[in-house]
Amino acid sequence: xxxxxxxxxxxxRVADADASAGKALLVAAGALFWGWLVVSWVNRWLGGAIxxxxxxxxxxxxxxxxFAAVPGLAAVAADAAFVVELSxxxxxxxxxxxxxxxxxxxxxxxxxxxxxxxxxxGRFSAWLSLGYTELLRGTPLLAQLFVLYYGLNLAASVxxxxxxxxxxxVVWVAIxxxxxxxxxxxxxxxxxxxxxxxxxxxxxxxxIGLSKIESIYYVVLPQALRYAIPSWTNEFVYLIKYSxxxxxxxxPELYYRANQVATDTFRYTAVFLxxxxxxxxxxxxxxxFMERVDARVAIPGLGANRER
Amino acid sequence: MTDGDFLRVSDVSKWYGxxxxxxxxxxxxxxxxxxxxxxxxxxxKSTMLRCVNRLAEAQEGSIxxxxxxVLSPDxxxxxxxxxxxxxxxxxxxxxxxxxxGNVALGPRRVLDLSENEARERAANQLERVGLADQLDSYxxxxxxxxxxxxxxxxxxxxxxxxxxxxxxxxxLDPELIGEVLEVMRSLVDEGMTMLVVTHxxxxxxxxxxxxxxxxxxxxVERGPPEQLFERPENERTGRFLERIASHD
Numbered sequence: 001x002x003x004x005x006x007x008x009x010x011x012x013r014v015a016d017a018d019a020s021a022g023k024a025l026l027v028a029a030g031a032l033f034w035g036w037l038v039v040s041w042v043n044r045w046l047g048g049a050i051x052x053x054x055x056x057x058x059x060x061x062x063x064x065x066x067f068a069a070v071p072g073l074a075a076v077a078a079d080a081a082f083v084v085e086l087s088x089x090x091x092x093x094x095x096x097x098x099x100x101x102x103x104x105x106x107x108x109x110x111x112x113x114x115x116x117x118x119x120x121x122g123r124f125s126a127w128l129s130l131g132y133t134e135l136l137r138g139t140p141l142l143a144q145l146f147v148l149y150y151g152l153n154l155a156a157s158v159x160x161x162x163x164x165x166x167x168x169x170v171v172w173v174a175i176x177x178x179x180x181x182x183x184x185x186x187x188x189x190x191x192x193x194x195x196x197x198x199x200x201x202x203x204x205x206x207x208i209g210l211s212k213i214e215s216i217y218y219v220v221l222p223q224a225l226r227y228a229i230p231s232w233t234n235e236f237v238y239l240i241k242y243s244x245x246x247x248x249x250x251x252p253e254l255y256y257r258a259n260q261v262a263t264d265t266f267r268y269t270a271v272f273l274x275x276x277x278x279x280x281x282x283x284x285x286x287x288x289f290m291e292r293v294d295a296r297v298a299i300p301g302l303g304a305n306r307e308r
Numbered sequence: 309m310t311d312g313d314f315l316r317v318s319d320v321s322k323w324y325g326x327x328x329x330x331x332x333x334x335x336x337x338x339x340x341x342x343x344x345x346x347x348x349x350x351x352x353k354s355t356m357l358r359c360v361n362r363l364a365e366a367q368e369g370s371i372x373x374x375x376x377x378v379l380s381p382d383x384x385x386x387x388x389x390x391x392x393x394x395x396x397x398x399x400x401x402x403x404x405x406x407x408x409g410n411v412a413l414g415p416r417r418v419l420d421l422s423e424n425e426a427r428e429r430a431a432n433q434l435e436r437v438g439l440a441d442q443l444d445s446y447x448x449x450x451x452x453x454x455x456x457x458x459x460x461x462x463x464x465x466x467x468x469x470x471x472x473x474x475x476x477x478x479x480l481d482p483e484l485i486g487e488v489l490e491v492m493r494s495l496v497d498e499g500m501t502m503l504v505v506t507h508x509x510x511x512x513x514x515x516x517x518x519x520x521x522x523x524x525x526x527x528v529e530r531g532p533p534e535q536l537f538e539r540p541e542n543e544r545t546g547r548f549l550e551r552i553a554s555h556d
Contacts, residue, residue: 198400198403200396200398200400201400201402201403203363203396203400204394204396204400204401204402204462205402205413206363206389207361207363207389207393207394207396207463208389208390208393208413208414208418208462208463208466209386209387209389209390209414209418209466210386210413210414210417210418211386214417218413218417219402219413222404223402223403223404226404299403299404299446299448300445300446300448300449301445301446301447301448301449302403302446302448
């Protein structure tokens with residue numbers, strides 16, 4: 001038994017080869033995408049050290065003639081050149097999309113955890129938490145953004161310390177909106193996970209003299225947050241795409257910029273296809289990343305069926 | 309016999325809603341005593357045990373531990389539970405922590421020992437229950453018997469003056485019961501004061517100073533094991549023991 005490796009079946013070998021080819025392709029695409037983004041951002045921060053700010057790294061004309069030379073690709077040569085021409089704008093918009101999503105997600109998380117705990121273990125606070133969650137989940141996100149931006153005019157009251165961090169202060173309003181809204185959704189995912197932690201866990205914590213709040217902090221949450229990862233990833237993925245709603249309150253993120261280009265050039269199909277691809281790349285990155293996190297923090301001996 | 313007064317349970321009654329589950333239960337233990345609670349399921353044994361560390365709240369009666377009233381509203385329950393170790397039927401190990409992590413959590417967070425001191429104490433306790441080679445194993449990687457021994461080590465690490473065992477072997481496969489009972493026996497030998505709910509009659513017979521038979525929330529009969537097992541005075545005790553024996 002010991003040391004012997006079971007020979008692999010033909011089917012397994014084919015599946016392995018397919019999987020590693022797919023993985024290699026995905027990794028290459030990811031490296032290209034993020035490499036381009038990061039270089040674009042660094043270039044912008046350095047004031048155009050690599051290429052003039054706002055200019056693509058490759059000349060669109062060169063791309064067009066390169067494509068035209070290949071028989072099968074000649075038909076899309078103009079579109080390819082257009083996408084290259086667009087790339088600086090896309091990179092710039094993606095930066096804001098990534099920042100808005102990341103900051104809102106993290107801030108929302110710190111609101112969501114207390115909301116979820118209150119919902120499960122609180123009395124009065126459970127009702128408060130429920131009310132918050134239902135209100136924020138039960139009304140359209142766009143309406144919430146409009147209330148914050150047009151209704152309360154919050155962009156005018158961004159604190160001086162935060163003002164000027166982003167090209168427009170309205171970005172803060174968008175972050176606030178997504179934080180408050182995302183917290184409600186995250187709280188629901190986390191609540192489900194908290195409820196799934198066996199009651200005996202908290203009893204055992206109490207039995208060694210931990211207070212209720214300590215038992216929740218040291219015993220329940222470390223388990224619940226692990227269990228929540230797969231479903232919580234949904235919220236991550238949704239938020240990347242929902243963040244496009246910020247465009248409706250004039251935040252110059254990815255969707256807003258792409259839409260502007262489309263309106264200016266009337267090349268809606270090309271612009272929105274490439275926009276879709278950008279979001280897809282972000283979403284795939286997020287879900288792959290969370291898969292890694294999930295595997296990394298997995299409790300030994302549990303969920304062995306997910307072992308690779 | 310005279311009642312001990314290290315742990316004294318006097319006329320404890322408890323209701324869940326309108327249903328009375330404990331009816332004026334009384335018994336006492338001296339330091340170093342082993343008392344075994346036996347009785348049919350639903351007789352209130354586990355509830356009685358949980359009243360001692362206030363995981364369940366009795367409505368009436370008095371429980372004193374080392375002279376201090378447990379059921380008083382002024383009692384600091386967290387302080388009380390620091391001094392009373394508990395072992396559960398379903399182990400209730402912290403699923404996300406290794407064996408050492410499970411045992412060290414109390415010393416670290418409740419007794420405020422340093423990380424190193426807590427881990428050292430945990431390692432010592434795990435060695436005491438024969439798990440020196442499983443320090444870094446996680447609960448899901450351990451057998452039931454090993455898990456329960458971690459559970460015992462976790463309680464011992466708080467250096468309790470009283471240990472409560474709530475059917476510690478009931479969830480175990482028969483071949484794993486022995487290793488847990490062996491650890492419990494060694495605790496008896498060390499002079500630990502233990503209040504045990506169990507169906508292991510041979511264990512009760514071997515180590516108990518007193519056996520308390522509960523039925524319907526009431527103490528039907530209590531006494532030294534040789535008396536209770538050999539010459540039960542109450543007919544219900546006799547019937548219960550016969551039923552248990554026929555399954556052995």
